[in-house]
Structures are given as C-alpha cells and as structure tokens.
Amino acid sequence: MEDEKIISLYVERSEDAITETDKKYGVRCRKTAYNILQNREDSDECANDTYLRLWNTIPPTKPSPLSAFIYRIVRNLALDRVKAALRKRRAENNYTDVYNELSDCIPAPDNVVKTVEGKELTEMIDRFLDTLGREKKVMFLMRYWNFSPVADIANRLSISESKVRVTLMRTREKLKEYLEKEGIDI
C-alpha cells in the first residue's frame, strides 16, 4: 500500500493502519530493533510500541517519507530499551560494540574551539557522510545508524567482512580527523 494511503488510515483512525504498517515495514522495523536489542521478544515489543507511537502521532503529524519516520522511531525506542538494560548491567550486545567503536571518533581535546551537540553535530556528520563514496556511506550508516552486524553489511554489499571492518575503521578515523579539523568537541 502507498504511504499516503497508510497515513490516511491513521487519520481516519482505522485499525487497518497498523496492520498495513506492519505488513509494509514490520520486518525491517523488527530487524532494526533486533540489531540493537539482540532479543526477538524485545524487538517485537519495540515494533508494536512504534505502531502505538505512530497511532498517537498521526494525526496531526503527516510524516514524509513515512518510512524514515518509522525507522527513526523504532531506533530510538530500541536505544531507550538497551540503555535501560545497560543500566541494569544485563545487556552486552551489538549496541556496546557500536558504542565502543564510536569512541574512535571522539576528537582529542587539543585545539578545541567549541562544543557542539544536537542538530549542529548532526549537520556536521551529514556533511562528512557526503564526502564519502556510496559504499562507505552505506557501510557507515548500516553500522552506526542501524547497528547492523558486520556480517550483514558484508552480505548486503557482497564484500568480505574484513573489508567492512577495515573500511569502517578508516571511516571512523576520517570522521575523527574531520571533527578535529573543525575544532569541535562533542
């Protein structure tokens, strides 16, 4: 079903909205959640919470594109869950791997001109991503947006896992250099 029709169902408060959303985005929602949570039940719950969030948000919001909106929600919900789990010291999963890898990108404190956060930091990262070739960009986003395991990335891009790891390592180094060059701290 077209996204516009799905949104119409939400606006009409039709329960088919959730059915159709799940039909179209359910698999990928659960996969995105699973990448972070590494737990099938939690991922299912996360997907359901996403639909609930959509139900509560639409209307008045009419997201476009709907797909990206949904994925953001599921990612944020999954991250909330994994952080809660980490606080209870019971989660040791893909999230912690990604978290640790991103430590490589933290600029050194020398030559810091200003501290940036939020939107400004996102814009800088977007600019950085635009400097990357398509393959590297996809690798970076799959890993650090979607928390995809290296094997999944390699499989999707039809390249070796070692190449993924090495490319990610270099991209992290480049991001760090980029942020340092901009003289910012996070």
Add this chain to the structure above:
Amino acid sequence: MKTKEEKLIEAIGDTKDSNVLRAVGHESADPNLKTEVRHMEIIDVPKPSEADIRRYRIRNGVLGGLAAAVAITGGVVLWNNLKDIQTEPKPAESSVTEPIVTIYTPDLAVDPLSIITDTSMPEPFAPNENSELYGGDGWHDEFNDLWQKRFTSINTDLIGTICTEFPEYINRAEELATQYQDAQGADIQAGNVTRYGIDDTPNIYRYMKDLGLTGEEMESVLIYYDNEIHRQINEGADLDDRLFDFDSMYFGRENKADIAVAFKSEYSIVSGEYVLSPRWMYYHTIEDYEKVNVFATQIRIMLPKYKELGFTDEAWEAFSTKLEDYIETHKVATEEKRYIIDTENYDLTSDTAISILEDHFYGEWNQSDDDELILPLTYKNSPFDFEGFHRPLCFAETEDIWYMLCINSGESEIFVIEKSDPDVMYQTGLSYFNGYNSTPVVELGSEMSIKYTREDIPADKTLPTGEISLLAEYKLFNMYGEDFKTFYNETLNNGFTFEDGMAYVTGGDMMTAGADRYLEEYRDDLVLIGARYFVEDEYNDYLEKGTAAPGQHWFGLTFEKDWKEKWSVTYAEYDLPYEVVGNTVSIMGERPEYSPADDVIAEPIDMTLDCEQILLDKAEKLHEMISGWGNVDRSALAFELGEKADDFISNDGAYKVISDKVRTYADFKALYDSDIYGEYIDALMWEYLLEVNGTLYYIDPMSGLLGTYETWYIGCDVTEDAIVGHFAILCWGDEDNETTNAEFLNDVSHYKFYDINVQNVGGNYVITSCGDGNDIILGKVMEHGLYYNSGAADRSLITNEAVKPKK
C-alpha cells in the same frame, strides 16, 4: 548525562532521511519503495560527465583491458608489455575515444616488446554498420565492445576483482597520494578536467596512467603494499583483518606462469610470464613471438579462436598468413614429442600420486649432460625442500607418460617419464597451456628440456626419520590422512603459546640454517616431530628493530590420534638439543575423555574384513582412551628391573626402579634375597610387579594400575552393525600363588566379564561402548589394555568354558 558516544549515536540517528533509508537497506526490502530510493540515488549521484562516460568504457573493457603481460612475483607486478597500450591505434572514425595513454612515457629501450613492431598490419576491424541498434556510434557499442574486449584484454573479471581492492591500498601510500593530489591541483590550475579520485581508480593500470607512474614506481608501490601486509601480520593482525582478499589469491603465488594463466582470457596465449592478447599477436612481428618463446603449437590451437574475433577479410588474411608462417617455420622438430596432460591430476597426499612417485620417479637420477649432477627423488635425500626449490604440486598419468608438476623459484617445472622408456626422465622448464581449459602441454626434446637417466632405485621406500623433506611430508599426509595434514600444518605453521606462557612462532621470514622439522618417530596413531621455533617477541624485534637474531628453541611435538580419529598434541618436549628428542617431558595436551558414544549412527559392518582383528586392535588401545591415564608412555608405565639403581625417585609413596638391564621374573626371584636388590626391594610394593612375556615390569601406580589385572579375550560375535568382543578380567586373590592355581582359575567368581562394541561409524571402526558385562562398570574396563591376553597365569589350566580364553 550523556556520554560523548551517546551524543554521537544520537547525532547519527538524526541524519537525513535518505541516509536513514540507506542504513536500513530499505530499497531492497520493499519494491514499492524502490522508485523513491532510486530517485534519491539519482539526486545523490551527479549527472555523468564525458569523463565518466569514458571511464565507464574503460571499466567495461573497451580500453581497460590490458593488452599484454601482467605477471606477479614476490609481491611485484611487472608491466613488461603493458606499455604498448601507449601506442594503441586510434580507430580512424572514432569520435569518442581519446588517446588512451597520454601521460605515461615508457622507456622503449628497456623493453623492445612494448611497442608495436608490425606496422604493416591493416586496421583489424571495420565499424559496425548496425551500431546504432546497439546504442553505439559505430566503434563502441554493446556488440563491438565484446570483440574489442576479446581483442585487447586479459581476463577482465579478474582485473575487476583486483581493481575493487586496489584503491583502498593506494590511499595508504601517502607519498603517492600526495603526488596524485599535486598533479590533480596542477590540472585544476591549468583548467583541465579534474582527474578521477583515487577511490575511483578502476585498476592498477589506470592508476599508473593517472599518476604518470613508470613501471618501476608502480613496483615500489606494490612492494610497499606487500610490506604493509606483512607488517600487519607481524603485529598480530588476525588473518581475517588482512586488508585485501586478492593478496592471498595472487601475491602469495610463487608460480608466475600460474598467475599468468589466472590473468588470461580464453583468447590469450600464455608464454612463461607473458599473457599475450590477440591484439599483441596482431601488432607484433614473428621475431617478437620468438622473443617471448611462443610455441607454434599454441598458435595452431589458437587460430580458430582468433578467427572468431570478427576481423575484416583483409585483416584476417594478413594476420593468419603471419601466424601460419610462424607455425611453418617454428613447428616442433621431428625428434621432439608433445604430450597433452588431459588426465586428472593428483596432489601428493593421494594414494595415486604416492604410487606414481614411488613406482616411477623414486630414486636417484643422473643428469645426462653432467655426470656428477645427481637429482635424488627420495624421501630421505631430496631437493624437494621448504626453500621453494622444486616444490612438487601434483602427479598425473596419461596413456604415454608419468608426469610430475613442480614449482622451482616461481616457475613451472615439469618432470616427465615416458612409459616407453622408464629409465629416462625429462625436466622441462617451459610449458604452455592448451586453450582456455589450461590443459598443460609438454614438449620434450626441445632446448628447454633436461634429460636424466636412472642412476639408482633404492629398495627401501619407507619413510625415514630425520630431516623431513617435502616429499616425506607428503608421504606423512598420505599415511595419516587429510585431518592429520590440516592439524600438522596448523600446528607447525601457526606457532603456539607454551605452558610457560611464552608465545613461539616459526621463523618464516628469517634465513635459518638447517631444516626446521625432523621426523623422530611414527606409529599407527602417533607421530613425533621435532620442530624449531623462536620466541615471538624476540623474532618480531629482530624483524622490525634489527635486534640480534632470536635463539632457536626445539620442541618435540607428539601428535596422537584419539579414538574419535581426532589428532591432537599430547606432549610437547621443550628445548631439546638440536636434532635430539626424548628427554624431559612437559605435558601440553590432554587426551580426550572416553565416553560411550550414544549418538553415533552405526553403519553395517563390512563382513569381508577381519572383524576379530579390528576388535583386538581397538581393544588393545582402550587404555589410551581413558581419561585419567594421562599421557602415558609405555616405557613409563613399566620400568624394567635391573642393576642397583643409583637412586629412588619418590613418587607419592611408590618407587620407580631405573635400570636399562632387563631381568626376567625368574632372575628377580632368584635375586630377591641377595644383597644386590635387598636394599630397595623392601621399598617396592609387590602388587606393582608384573611379568609379561618373561620380563619383569614394575608398574608405576601414578600412571595407573595398568596390567595389574589379567584380562583375557574370550571371543567375539559379529552382528550386522557391531563387532562385540567378550573379555574377562581375572581378579587377583589374596594369596600370592593363587594365579597359577587351576582351581582359582576355574572359579568363575574370580572373573569379571565385559563386552566391547566396535562399530562402523562413517567408515571408521571405533569403540562405541564398553562394559555391559555382569557387574563391570565402565571405570573397571580401564584395566583392560596393554596386557590383555597375556600375563603370568598359565591359561592352559583353565577348563571352565565360561572363562576359557580363545586360543
């Protein structure tokens, strides 16, 4: 408060929508959304420029095919006649193609093959009149690209494989990257079209062109790359982390001809390290053919292929005339013989290969033109060593010859014995391959052949102990199987961390005197190897910092196969004197615990086999399967009594008697009261003495009470899926003389009975259960083993059928 990492995760999470969809891989999941994603892709990708179009064509083989030879050896790519692309004739009516190489200027004096030498050849192809139907312009379209590719290229798929990896590496060559950027800057300043980004460099050739690198400079890049790989490995990088898959595919190859074959297309001729495209053949003279040793036969084979390429009549007339002239003037001399090896090859671990080796090649060979030069092809004294000299790859047999393919310093080397004359062997350093299937063709009697006559055939072809030659190593693999080969290579090539916590490695990158490995002993399920290692830290310091060469450490490694047919190292003898194995034992491995296998799928017993013998062989080894017996060596289990020992070794309350002089039980009894033994006999515990076949042994209680019970084999039943062996353990009575007493021996209550089941599991006969006798528990069966069916008791006294042992 959020950590910096969390802030980053959050910021990445807020990236733009197009990135979100990339991250999720949305486009592949939902066909309905493909339009949307494709649309975004179009937005992201700038409209292709003229340069992009040209690059596309280059990538797709119009120009990107390499016209001639690419050969790699030792991490270096040689660009011998790649250079002739420089003078690629521009089709007269081409409106799109620009000169292909504009920067690179080869030193023509260095390589006369690098230029077109046959300028008399007409234009090979006519423009395609129907080109527009294929979306082309006459010279370049879907149809023409195909034959252009065939005409000019080597294996483009392979080039593509390499190309995707190469730019990654190039980025690490800082100096060259700077050079590239400078050139790029100069281009921009001059108002020229910007060069392609390094990441977009489609292949090594393209990179050379863009940078204007000479072949030598390119070599230096690749050497840098090779060193970089080794540096990473030396730093402990996991193999999975090696940067480039193609490194292991091509840089590791020592055989240039082999690499050349990998690079060639079905229209190429491989001659030594050269891959000669049709284009090269077309634009070069027959004198050039001679310079690269093209065989007339190769051209004869390739002629029909060339004809497929779509030459104009005029071009084909000129080309085929030239080729046929060469065939006519260079045809194989009458005394030469040509054999096509179109049969299956066998590597040296196979029975067939060993059989060909031992039956036909084994022995010493005398080189015909040098009486003093002997080529020994034996397990003991062989030039087939680890230094890359004559490394055998495989054997084959055709109707007419036996054939051995070797690698010698990176070159193919073929040894041939004609069946019509088995005492003459030819060695030829040059071979070529018949067509696209790469069937090797051997020509004997040419100048390239060395002739040997048989000098000696050693009668003994058993595997000798001592330095292991490569042939001997393969023989070991053949004897012990593929699992052994894998385990052996992993153990001896990878190094290990010893129980002292020290990491040891082999000295692969270091010149060391003498052999690295010695075969000390081998039995059915045991191989003892002496191997040289170096402390990893010292070795790395030597390689990286130039410190003193690390000292060598010799280990005696005992490889043993357990009852599950799995190999493991059960002993590591540490720091042995050079070439000597057999002193102190430091236990590294552990025997796997024996447990009845419940989950085996037993196959039918092969009734044609000697089932009883299989049972007894397995039963004898039962003691080796029991956990807790440790790494028991037979010589350590029972110590022979002899002259007065120098000392007693306290061993948890028991005592060993050390002597090398054998005594019989009778000797011992006679001497029991004498002064010679008196002082320590009292310290011995009688129950640990055992006579076996007339020799008295002392049983070390620390090694287990092996043999203290007499175990007799009674008989066996062979069912459809099991060989069931019946055994009886004679339990010793309290009285010393009971064992030889007929009444005692015939009393069934003095025996415990058990069965051993041997089953066919995946083709291997293994013990799948034991015990199952009256009150025998599994642990008790431990007492069965080395001394079954033997002992001091006189079995002839047994009359009770229930316990009467099988005669």
